[in-house]
Amino acid sequence: MEKYFIDTTYKNVDYTLSAPAFGEYEGCTFQNCNFSNSNLGKISFIDCVFNHCNISNAQLAEAIIRDVQFNHCKMMGLHFETCSDFLFSASFTQCTLNLSSFYKLKMKNTAFNDCTLHEIDFTDTDLTGASFTNCDLKGATFDNTLLEKADLSTAYNYIIDPDRNKIKKAKFSKDGLPGLLMKYNIVVR
Structure with missing residues (x-):
């Protein structure tokens, strides 16, 4: 059964030890979290903000990314093409997206600000x-x-x-x- 997480803030969580719960995250903020090599497949992120997170090499198969802001994140080796392409939208500020x-x-209209690509x-x-x-x-x-x-x-x-x-x-x-x-x-x- 899919779980819903609304307007929740997650700080300093290490998701390399256990992946985030499967479900839909709406209006959530992730601060200083480590998603490196985590499986984010089939998880929905809607109107979420990721600040100072490490998301490198995470699995994104069929993940939903809609109106998501990534700020100061390390996001190397990500295959965004495996995400759901339905209404995909994100912005990136001071992120490192190398090898993605x-x-x-x-x-359309995606903003990349001060990023290394x-x-x-x-x-x-x-x-x-x-x-x-x-x-x-x-x-x-x-x-x-x-x-x-x-x-x-x-x-x-x-x-x-x-x-x-x-x-x-x-x-x-x-x-x-x-x-x-x-x-x-x-x-x-």
Whole structure:
């Protein structure tokens, strides 16, 4: 039987010792919790906030993530593409998301603020209107990615092939031009 947890705050819980109870968490806050390598599959997180949590390598199969805020979290090696894609929505502030994947997810208007996104996979992802404020995208994969109206004007270390991605009305800074022209092997000064 599924359990419901509403407007509850969890502080300093180590979920590596025992996974969170299966059910639906709505309006809950997780503060300084360790979910590393935990199984979060089929758990619903709706209007939740994760602050200073370690969620690295957690299993997300069929997890529901809707209107969730991740702040100052370590989130390496996550396969968000295994989450339920129905109404998937999240925001990320000062998170480390290295080696994670958002393959084929619809993430319109998603906000990434001051995040490290090394070796992230955005293949076939819909990032229409997304913002990457002061984000490090070193080694990120953009292939057949929908970036229309996305704001990468303060993002850096990205390589995006305009012929392999949809970038109409996306915003880039002059400093980001080398990342758009990399395939031409030209020098921009």
